[in-house]
Amino acid sequence: MVQRIRLRYTKRGRLRFTSHRDFQRALERALRRSAVPMAYSAGFSPHPRISFANAAPTGSASEAEYVELALSARRDPELLRAQLDESLPNGLDIVDAVEATGSNFTDRLEASLWELRLDGVTPGAAGAAVAAFLAAETVEVQRTMKNGIRTFDARGAVVSLEVVESQVVAGADGLPESSTDIAAGRACAILRLVVRHATPAVRPDDVLSGLRVTADLALPVPAGATRLAQGPLDEESGAVTDPFAPDRGAAPALPSEAAEPQPV
Numbered sequence: 001m002v003q004r005i006r007l008r009y010t011k012r013g014r015l016r017f018t019s020h021r022d023f024q025r026a027l028e029r030a031l032r033r034s035a036v037p038m039a040y041s042a043g044f045s046p047h048p049r050i051s052f053a054n055a056a057p058t059g060s061a062s063e064a065e066y067v068e069l070a071l072s073a074r075r076d077p078e079l080l081r082a083q084l085d086e087s088l089p090n091g092l093d094i095v096d097a098v099e100a101t102g103s104n105f106t107d108r109l110e111a112s113l114w115e116l117r118l119d120g121v122t123p124g125a126a127g128a129a130v131a132a133f134l135a136a137e138t139v140e141v142q143r144t145m146k147n148g149i150r151t152f153d154a155r156g157a158v159v160s161l162e163v164v165e166s167q168v169v170a171g172a173d174g175l176p177e178s179s180t181d182i183a184a185g186r187a188c189a190i191l192r193l194v195v196r197h198a199t200p201a202v203r204p205d206d207v208l209s210g211l212r213v214t215a216d217l218a219l220p221v222p223a224g225a226t227r228l229a230q231g232p233l234d235e236e237s238g239a240v241t242d243p244f245a246p247d248r249g250a251a252p253a254l255p256s257e258a259a260e261p262q263p264v
Contacts, residue, residue, distance in 0.1 A: 001039040001049065003071045004100035005080055006247065008064060015091030016061040020052065023092060027067065030087035036080065037073040053106045054230065057203055062227040063095075064112075066243070068105055098247040108243040109197060111159060111233040114204050116191040120220035126189035127163045129215035134161060139210040143200075150200065154210040157202040159194040159238050194238055197230075 011018060018026075031038060031048065040046040049070035056062040081097035088094065118126055133139060139155040195202050204225040211217040231243035242248075 001070045001072065003074045005069045005071060005075065005077050006098050006100050006105060006244065007067050007069065007081065007084070007094050008096040008244070009067065009088075010091075010093045010095055011056065011060070011062045011065060012091045012093065013061075015089065017059055018092065019058045020055040023055075023065075024050070024052070026088055026092060027084070030084050031069075033087045034080075034083040036069070036075070036084070037071050039070040039072045051105075054109050054112075054197065056227050057205070057225075060204065060225040060227060064227055064230045066105070066109070066230075068100060096244065098244045101247045103246065105243065108232055108246075109230050111194055111196045111240050112230040113228045113240040114193040114195065115226045115228055116193060116204055116208070117224035117226075118189040118191065118219060119224070120186055121189045121217070122187040123163050123189045125217065126191060129211040129217035130161050130163060130191065132215040133207070133211050134158075136214050139214055141206050141209040141213060143203075143206060143209075145200070152200055152202075152206075154202050154206040157196045157198040158207060159196060159233065161191060161193050161207065164190050164192045194233075194240060196233065 009023075011023075027050070028048065038048040038050075041049055051068040051070075053066040053068070056065060077097035077099050081094045085094040133155065136155055138153045140151055141154045142149050142151050144150075193204060193207060195204075195207070204223070208217075208219065208223055229240045232241045232245075233239075234241055
């Protein structure tokens with residue numbers, strides 16, 4: 001191995017339903033198609049040295065997924081990014097690349113910034129539920145894991161949670177696209193969530209379960225989740241900053257520079 005390249009990629013639109021394994025296969029095909037000089041592991045069955053970091057759950061869109069490649073020959077990160085992006089389907093987009101400068105990259109991914117779209121929920125109802133959730137010292141939720149159902153606290157990992165936007169979603173005829181219950185349009189609350197990466201990982205679905213536990217907030221349709229950023233957590237401001245900053249030798253990105261969500 002003579003070089004390591006770190007890439008940021010997205011999952012947008014229908015491609016948000018791709019699993020981690022689906023993307024791994026697509027990336028390996030793109031690497032072969034682009035003739036990338038990969039470094040391989042030793043042993044009886046060598047495989048390309050690819051390291052994934054903290055993949056988003058299947059069904060969630062993301063603007064901030066990360067992977068690191070080990071190369072056997074040097075390549076320009078931007079040219080490599082463009083080659084791989086061209087070889088991947090639209091929606092799985094390679095949007096940034098840097099040469100690794102050391103340190104365990106996964107250790108930099110301390111927190112994630114999520115946007116949660118709650119169709120059919122008014123901003124007032126969402127705000128009341130958020131207030132109840134934040135006022136609780138602990139919020140126990142359950143999730144089915146490999147070893148069965150596990151109960152854990154969904155509150156402790158939450159750095160911030162707020163209602164930031166609301167709108168009425170309507171089709172071309174002026175009626176809601178997925179419901180006719182409210183003839184004037186359907187309310188839609190937007191939440192912004194910053195959550196620390198903990199063990200077990202607290203996911204957006206766990207926070208939504210916590211809102212149901214603390215405030216009986218029922219969602220008429222499944223929420224849409226988009227990860228806007230993941231990286232180091234600025235403890236003073238609560239912002240998630242740029243994990244590539246040490247590789248670039250630049251200051252962390254300001255919160256206002258976070259990627260905007262793409263339509264899902």
